[in-house]
Amino acid sequence: MRLFHNEWEKWAAIIIIVVLIFIGLSSCRYRMVPNETKIEYGTTETDSKNDKLQQKKSISQSWKWEKQ
Secondary structure, rough: OOOOOOOHHHHEEEEEEEHHHHHHHHHHHHEEEEEEEEEEEEEEEEEEOOOOOOEEEEEEEEEEEOOO
């Protein structure tokens, strides 16, 4: 049983493999690094159940690609 039925299939497979290798190698020059970190801390409106202030705490971080 043959792997490729004609020449076109063989060359198409070779081109696809070469393109995938090129994409994989070119992406190795970049890395993800932290860009910005925000910390929010404060109080919100009163809770209707116990009439106490609620504390709000959150941390968010964004990332960016950096060339090595």
